[in-house]
Amino acid sequence: KRLRAARxxxxxxxxxxxxxxxxxxxxxxxxxxxxxxxxxxxGLDAGGMKELSAQRRRLVGQLSRQAAGLAREAGHPLSDAVQRDVETTLDAVLTDPEAADAWATGR
Structure with missing residues (x-):
């Protein structure tokens, strides 16, 4: 039982x-x-960063809510703290190429 939980x-x-x-x-x-x-x-594109950052905020919020809904449908409702952790995970995917690759490939 502990081994299964550890995985x-x-x-x-x-x-x-x-x-x-x-x-x-x-x-x-x-x-x-x-x-x-x-x-x-x-590229130090300040204008592009401003627009893309606004998109990031909207999309991270939207996707974290979708993830919470999917988890709830699967029988695992997320607490507010865990939903914030989902947002943190999604932010990492946006900023870190290795995190993006891991998420894209399901690792």
Whole structure:
């Protein structure tokens, strides 16, 4: 029983992955936004960063709510703290190419 529990990902990671699997088109758009944000940051494009950051805030909020709904439908409602952890996970996906790759491939 302990071994099985040890293999389970944290609830926030599970919910973020459930979102990726359940909404592949939205996940792909989200990954594209992350790439655009990283490129704007690297290119020091202040105007692009401002617009993309606004999109990021909207999309992270929207996707975290969707993840919470999917988790609830699967019988695992998320607490407010776990939903914030989902948002943190999604923010990491946007800013860190390795996190984006891990999320995109389900790791």
């Amino acid at each position: 389970r990902p944290p609830l926030a990671a599970w919910a973020a992955n459930l979102l990726r699997r359940s909404r592949p088109e939205e996940a792909e758009r989200f990954l594209e936004l992350g790439q655009a944000l990283r490129e704007a940051y690297t």
